[in-house]
Amino acid sequence: MKKVLLTCGAGASSGFMAQKMRQAAKKKGLEYEIKAVSESELNDYMANYQILLIGPHLKYKLDALTEEAAKYNLPVKVIDEDIYGTLNGEALLEQVDEILPGYGEKQAPAAPTSTKVEKQEVKAAPTEQTNTNEHSNFVMDWVQNKLVPNMNRVTGNGFVKAIQDSMMLILPFIMVGSLISIFGIIRENFPAFPDLAVINTFSFGLFSLFLSFLLPYKVMENYEITKYKFYAALSGVATFLMLTLPVNVDEGMAFSADKLGAGGMLVALFTGIVVAAVFKAFAKFSFFKKDTSMPDIVVSWTDALVPVFLLLLGATILYSTQIDIYTLISDLFAPVFNIAQSLPGLIICSLVVTVMYAFGISSWAVFPVIWAIWMQGITDNISLAEAGTAATNLNLMEVFHPFIYLGGTGATLMLVIFMLRSKSKRLKLMGRLTIVPSIFNINEPVVFGTPIAFNPLLMIPMILCSIVLPIITYVFFQIGFVQIPTEAFQVWYLPIGLYGVLATHDIRSLVLSIVNLAVSGAIYWPFFRAYEKIEVEKEAKGEV
Structure with a gap:
């Protein structure tokens, strides 16, 4: 039996990929054990698997992961962007077969025989726009040759990695504590329902x-x-x-x-x-x-x-x-948190994460910093609410994921919806393949499969959304149209609309979600149409 391990950061999008691989293996009658885990869990599993497959957005960590996997004689492969974007389990199985040609005990890859892995370059978008001018080439080269190696060194640091891994391991307790607030809502309407708040005290608390x-x-x-x-x-x-x-x-x-x-x-x-x-x-x-x-x-x-x-x-x-x-x-970090909770701070956090993602760098690279801001923000809001004072902080996970990250970082849900009715056969297929993950705010498949990453024509609207949506969201909360969150509710895989209502306890949040969806759609539409036209022409010429 061949044993394949996948990771993508939190294990979400790689979970969809693993599911497709299992389906393909079952269809072919092949014996495979395929598992997707978060990056923080890798050390607990690598000894029992024959190959490690990582999402394309973790390419900047390839050196560090290869070095770690070498301890277990485990080859590491960056999943091809097209395969990852289309969740093509059958194609990925074929690539695994090339590296692990036989069954049996764990073995080194057929070629090369050492544990050193051939490093794949993250491909630029397969469109005519990717290399249209020297400026674009300069930016892409700078990202590949300067930014990515430096990010790899930073995130590969033992202390930085430990912070990331520790926070990831605590996530189940945070989610359990967050879900208890749902029972709190039920209890407000049905007083006979048992009080489960103590669970939050001994999890998130x-x-x-x-x-x-x-x-x-x-x-x-x-x-x-x-x-x-x-x-x-x-x-x-x-x-x-x-x-x-x-x-x-x-x-x-x-x-x-x-x-x-x-x-x-x-x-x-x-x-x-x-x-x-x-x-x-x-x-x-x-x-x-x-x-x-x-x-x-x-x-x-x-x-x-x-x-x-x-x-x-x-x-x-x-x-x-x-x-x-x-x-x-x-007191030392107060100035930083004060700036972070301002409108410029909201935009900067949104912009930094989105720009990095547009260049194929996972948001998990800056997760410790962003999460520190979010956690401190919601904690202060809770304290203010308990003191009978109005909450003020908006740079929160409870604000970003329900209202700014609509369908994932860069607000890509409307783009996926557009693709569902596209005149391009390839884009329509992409829409069908990525709509379900997008509903649950998982957009690695659409970012790398469409692709958006390294594709200037779609990177522009993605980045524009990261600026415009925080401004709209900030205004809605500041004028009091939507209640500012005063409870931790960090279950970001909930669908848009439902997440906003549960995070704010305010049904009016649906209006903000709809407005931001409409605005993001208006931003993406002209760029999508231009990209669609190019794809349709290529299909007509038989180039796709």
């Missing part, structure tokens, strides 16, 4: 505590310092809890629930990075010689004594002197 454990653990894992993984993780929790400055009460110690939840995220990040850095510094330290007769477990916990003691000593000093790290870090 422990976000920072989870982060303080996972971040040091993942850093140790990334740098292969296995002997300190759990010691670093536990030290992270202990240090973080001391930095919350718990209060002594008759029953023991009282911890602030706000600091354990999303409100303590920045301190959890600070704690995790410091703890990981200390343990990394002591990676080669040992009280024993290499040929010691002492059991390995004894060597490990004895060597861990020094970094554990130093970290807890430092935390004890801060606790004893009542130095409030929360306030210090909040």
